[in-house]
Every structure is written in C-alpha cells, then in structure tokens.
Amino acid sequence: MSPARTFWIILTIGMGLRLAWAVAVPVMPMSDSWAYHQFARNIVDHGIYGWTASEPTAYWAVGTSAAIAFTYLFTDSYWGVVILNLLAGGLAIVLTHALATRWFGATVGLAAMALVAIWPNLIVFTTILSSELFFIALTLAGLFFWQRPAGHPLANLILAGLIWGIAGYVRPVILLVPVALALADLARGPRGFARTALEAGVAMLLILLVALPWTIRNDRVLGAPVMVSTNFGPNLWMGNNPDSRGGYMPLPPEVETMSEIERAEFLKDKARQFMRDHPGQALKLAAIKLFKLNNRETIGVVWNGDALEPRIGGTGMTLLKLVATGYWYLVFLGGFAGIAVLVGRAGWIAALFNPPVALWGYFTALHAVVVAEDRYHMPSSAFIAMMAALALVALWRRWQARSGHPVARMGPA
DSSP: OOHHHHHHHHHHHHHHHHHHHHHHSOOOOOTHHHHHHHHHHHHHHHSOOBSSTTOBOOSSOSHHHHHHHHHHTTOSSSHHHHHHHHHHHHHHHHHHHHHHHHHHOHHHHHHHHHHHHTOHHHHHGGGSOSSHHHHHHHHHHHHHHTTOSSSOHHHHHHHHHHHHHHHHTTOGGGGGHHHHHHHHGGGGOHHHHHHHHHHHHHHHHHHHHHHHHHHHHHHHHHSSOOSSOSOHHHHHHHHSSTTOOSSOOOOOGGGTTSOHHHHHHHHHHHHHHHHHHOHHHHHHHHHHHHHHHHSOOOHHHHHTHHHHHHHHHHHHHHHHHHHHHHHHHHHHHHHHHHHHHHHHHHOHHHHHTSHHHHHHHHHHHHHHHSOOOGGGGGGGHHHHHHHHHHHHHHHHHHHHHHHTOOOOOOSOO
C-alpha cells in the first residue's frame, strides 16, 4: 500500500473515531470545562472576561474561553466547540505525521500519526471544553514552520512566532519552547546553536508582541502588565509548600482579601522561599510531581463523566479509564524505547538533544517544578508518539531482517 493511501486511511480512521464519539457523547461541561463556559458566556453577553460581569480576571489564559465565545456567536449549543475540537484533533494528527516524517522518515511518520489518531484520551477530549487540544495543535503548527526546509526562512520563522503567540493566549508556557529548541541544537555545535538561539530570540519577541494587547488590557484592568495570566504564582505555590502533595489544592485563607496581582506575587514568593529553605523537600515534591504527571491518563473520561456515567455506569467508567491508561502506559514506555533507539544510533547527546525529546523534556520539567496532574502531560503526546513510533518501526525492521524479508528503507529512521 502506498504511503499516500495509508495516510488517508489513518486520517479517516482518526477523524471517524472522533466524530463517532462526538455524536455518541453529549457535551456536559464540568469542573474546568464549566469555568471555560462561564467565561465564554460573560465575553459574549457582557464583553467581560471574568468570573462574573463585574469581576474581570486574568487568572486563566483567555484564549480557550475566547475561542469558545466565538462559537457562541453562532449557536447556543456546544456543537461549535466540538467542531473546533475536531479541527484541532485533525491538525494534531496531520502535523504529527509531517513533523515525524521530517525528522525520522516516512514510515515513522505514518506510525506516529496512527498512534495519535487512535489515542483514546485525545479522542474523548473532543467533547470537552478545554485548552488541551487547541494548545497541542498550535504548538505543532508553530513547530511545522520552525526551521522548515521549504519556503523562505524568515517567513517561516515569523509564522512560527505568530502561531506560538496565539498559542500563548491558550497557555503562556509556549514562551520558552523556542529556548528548548535552541538548546536542542547544542548537539550541532556552537555555530548551529548560535543561529538557533537568535531565531529563538526572534520567536520569543513575536510571542510577546502578539500577547501585547492582552498585556495592556491586564495593566489597565488589574493594575499590572501581566503577559497573559496570573496563575503562575498560585500554581508554583500549590506544588511547593509544606502541605503540598504535588497536585491541585485550595489557596490559603490569607490570600482571600488580596487582589489577583497581590495574590500571585505573594504565593510566588512563598513558594520560592519554601524551595530555598527546604531544598530536600522541594526535590522530593518534584519526584512526586513527576509520578503524578505520568501515573495515569483518566482525565478525559472523568471530564466526560456527567454525560458518560448515566449511560455506561460506574463499571463502564472504570473500564474506559483502564483502556485510556493502558494505552498511555504502552505509548509512554514506547517513548523511552524510542529514545533508546536514538541512543543506540547516535549516542546520548544526539538522542537527548533531539527536538521531540527536548520538548517532551521541557513540558515534563515545567510541571515537575510547578504543579502536576495527568492532563499536563498532554502537550507532549505527539512527541511521545513519535518516539514510540521510532521504536515500533525499529522492532518491525529487526523482525523483517531476522525473518529474511527485504527491509524497506523510507527515510532516515
């Protein structure tokens, strides 16, 4: 079967699964999804991004709520959000293929695409109001233009920066992605790193410029030029305080009367002080957060719970969680196997300073410092799939060689 035909079959399966899920499972927002819905309604009904029409905020990044609000201009149903999620899911599948093919060859590209296409958690997020699918798609879209072989280099760099700037409205952590990519180029030597560092600086400047209108809004509304959101301090505190267990926890009573800006600074200082005074405990918490980040993949099922449980019951919910987490374990372990393949081919430095590995490491390290839940590993999904695909293709080729079958060489993998 030709690679082109395989591509379309995988894409059709992936989108078919997402569409079937969307038809079968109604959107019933809960937890963070309900908050996004409320924010979006306040944008549409009152022109205010806030908890209420009289409480403007920048605690969460505005991008997800703004995208949802856009759909509410055309419909009061959630089908507009589902369509956006379908588009984001489709982009993630296609861009995973494009990037994996660029880095590891056509066979790995198709295998990585297939892993993302049938990934249960990514499928069930189709009916959730959340930032995850939007952020994954925008991160990969910017990466597609980052050092793209075809086209004008400066135009590609500008496109990458602008797309990542939009991603910053969804999750500001995109700001340091160019830094992670620049560091990944260290393996190419000082000359390659110097060029990529300059490009990273340009990309970060573009991200900040795209965020500038919201930064000005925050200065006028909240009294401080916050780039996008004010939740870094609270998230850092949740993951670094004497009572922390590494995950979400209620904010302390002493911040209740503070303004949003005061609260953010106060909690950031408290967290930093804790890490300075208790480095051993902070390191222990970092290890706990790494475990919490990767120990399961159930959030998609949980956030669909109000719609699912009346239909499939508690036993069905448990089975879906087991399927989702089982798939996660397989791909997660496969990702490490893929890194081992890279180590065997080119050594530790080339393996670890590889774009998908570096970005997987970046998103992992970020949440080892701040706060961790299983949904926070989702931005790494495509990169983990690429590594797992690399391992699968290596195993397949080894089996072909041992069985006496001709081994098809399709690219550098």
